[in-house]
Amino acid sequence: MPVHSPLDLPEGDPFGPENLPYGVFTTPGDARPRIGVRYGDHVLDAGAAARAAGSPHAELLAAPLLNPLLAAGRPVWTAVRAAVRAWLTEDAHRAAVEPLLTPLAEAEMRLPFEVADYVDFYASEHHASNVGRIFRPDAPDPLTPNWKHLPIGYHGRAGTVVVSGTPVVRPSGQRKTPADPTPVFGPSVRLDIEAEVAFVVGRPSARGTAVERGDLREHVFGLCLLNDWSARDLQAWEYVPLGPFLGKSFATSVAAWITPLEALESARTAPPVRTHPLLPYLDDSADRPDGFDLRIEVVINGETVSRPPFSAMYWTAAQQLAHLTVNGASLRTGDVYASGTVSGPEPDQLGCLLELTKGKGPYLADGDEVVLRAWAPGPHGTRIGLGEVRGQIVPTRY
CATH class of the missing domain: 3.90.850.10 (Fumarylacetoacetase-like, C-terminal domain)
Known part of the structure; x- marks a missing residue:
């Protein structure tokens, strides 16, 4: 039987390419907090994906909190969102991105940003x-x-x-x-x-x-x-x-x-x-x-x-x-x-x-x-x- 890829979401998944929420996670094998994007029941390591794609936003996405991305402003938010969608949905990125997805059950979620007020x-x-x-x-x-x-x-x-x-x-x-x-x-x-x-x-x-x-x-x-x-x-x-x-x-x-x-x-x-x-x-x-x-x-x-x-x-x-x-x-x-x-x-x-x-x-x-x-x-x-x-x-x- 063919192995199911986490990139192939069932139709109607509420965490599909139209959503793409951001969080911060760690895993049992890697205690570094890192930015993740939820896709179905998996979490994409956004920083690693950005590095693999040669993204100009790799430094922002490699931060341990969302604050640098939050501070970057609307044009950057729009550009990053478009890039993440491409990484998750386009065949050209499939081989590089698939290993960077962690099952949600194996991710420990952190407070995603430092709260100011x-x-x-x-x-x-x-x-x-x-x-x-x-x-x-x-x-x-x-x-x-x-x-x-x-x-x-x-x-x-x-x-x-x-x-x-x-x-x-x-x-x-x-x-x-x-x-x-x-x-x-x-x-x-x-x-x-x-x-x-x-x-x-x-x-x-x-x-x-x-x-x-x-x-x-x-x-x-x-x-x-x-x-x-x-x-x-x-x-x-x-x-x-x-x-x-x-x-x-x-x-x-x-x-x-x-x-x-x-x-x-x-x-x-x-x-x-x-x-x-x-x-x-x-x-x-x-x-x-x-x-x-x-x-x-x-x-x-x-x-x-x-x-x-x-x-x-x-x-x-x-x-x-x-x-x-x-x-x-x-x-x-x-x-x-x-x-x-x-x-x-x-x-x-x-x-x-x-x-x-x-x-x-x-x-x-x-x-x-x-x-x-x-x-x-x-x-x-x-x-x-x-x-x-x-x-x-x-x-x-x-």
Whole structure:
């Protein structure tokens, strides 16, 4: 029987030549972190392939992190993507490239880039409304007065962004229920998930300048799934008046694979209809559609509990980037900004346990494993797979 080549993918593989996400991996026989491109259920050693092809981008692709490639900018990203596709699909490269493919099961994935800053937004109207009804049941409007006028966000902790598969230690901290006379200290008993999408910044911007909505693709390299683990009991006690802190900063999990924005052109979609006039720097009414049709799945202990649609997000990545920099804040290579919890209008489209259980629980127990998966429409009826985010809760260490 003929030997199957990893270059010959089955029809409809979501990690085919229309996708080509980037990551960083090691193997049992070679502990050097190196850039990989996922192709089917294999990983291409991009640096080795570039050297074999005599590519002018060989040095960028030989780096142990994606940061040099991220910083190179859109023309280089486009050129490298075209070259990688050629290496994987053209017969002229077949003999040189085939030995450079490692089975995914034998690759240990690393955090693919050094995270510079981390910002988390709150861009789902459905999520914000549901949370408002839980915490402010008597309020005439579940949304805060500013919500329809700007993308609300907060600055998080970059040092605890971890790659998919990293165990999540149950955090400890202060908490206080209405029945407690004083705060108590101990492990979180309301540990939650937040199914989100993260955007990874490549080209930086100068401090004191603003990035316009239309420049999203000049600065953002790609996107990935993100789980912003949340200790709801710690958060509820600490967040007034300055917002999330220890209830969020203990762990944020990202996928091992970054999908280039170029792979998602067929997934672009119009955001929901705006109900309030927007200031000019946020007004996208005349823009090309900048939403993304991503179909997310939330799986807990092997059971699918929700399917949040990213297309329902009120604020787009382009608007978030414009708002993030409108005060003159600079972008750095490796910045990550996340969408906030993705929730849709239906009961089976909610992106966190707080919403799914209407605040009553149960929340995550030690040993629970959460997996986020997603796909997007690709060209010619194909599907673009996003790298999964997996994390298991382990008991507190203190």
